[in-house]
């Protein structure tokens with residue numbers, strides 16, 4: 001694997017919000033088109049890791065690169081679904097408006113949507129099954145529908161890297177099935193990083209995975225992910241199921257109590 005095919009690279013990363021780091025010694029390399037699942041306990045650092053990828057958080061130590069650039073410079077290539085997006089209910093924004101924000105560049109200058117942006121917006125709404133609600137105010141949506149619009153916003157960017165923080169949260173069973181199919185259809189073309197507690201759904205569809213618990217531990221078969229640099233004779237990208245176990249909650253617990261190696 002050459003440098004050009006590397007989408008995400010974290011090397012010797014330590015990150016957090018205060019004196020004690022949340023994440024330490026994180027090395028992780030992801031090839032273009034791979035679908036990486038992050039699982040782990042509450043507070044383990046999944047959102048923190050995603051924040052590093054999208055440039056919301058800078059590492060205390062180490063480097064983070066997206067397509068060879070610092071994340072802030074690569075922002076135009078990243079679509080991000082945050083876990084906790086605050087939407088002002090008083091702000092008169094339609095479903096289409098919010099989705100279209102995914103097309104805007106990261107700048108404070110006023111911008112107009114170009115005609116060429118419209119198909120991407122319409123396509124993103126169709127992909128999340130909200131085309132019929134395009135003209136509805138966001139304030140009139142259910143929690144799950146709002147989540148799906150935010151996913152549409154991330155998709156509308158037509159990103160090289162899609163970063164999703166618990167996309168399954170609050171959505172119904174049909175929408176979850178839809179989401180699984182969507183992620184499978186993007187795999188191989190778009191690099192995907194998803195933090196999820198949906199081990200049997202989303203995480204089982206990933207091509208590789210790590211448990212995040214103040215460090216990262218690759219799932220069996222995903223060893224290539226940890227430790228840069230990556231070499232040409234690495235095994236090909238393939239589906240890597242989450243470790244076996246019994247009930248999903250037990251599996252989650254087993255993983256969440258495992259320490260980084």
Ligand SMILES: Nc1ncnc2c1ncn2[C@@H]1O[C@H](COP(=O)(O)OP(=O)(O)OP(=O)(O)O)[C@@H](O)[C@H]1O
Pocket residue numbers: 017022040041042043044045046047048049083195212
């Ligand atoms: N903005 C912040 N300021 C201070 N501490 C924070 C902040 N965001 C997260 N933390 C702390 O960092 C740690 C990791 O949080 P993070 O949200 O990354 O975990 P997570 O694995 O995504 O958890 P969950 O599964 O609950 O979403 C937690 O102890 C949390 O309290």
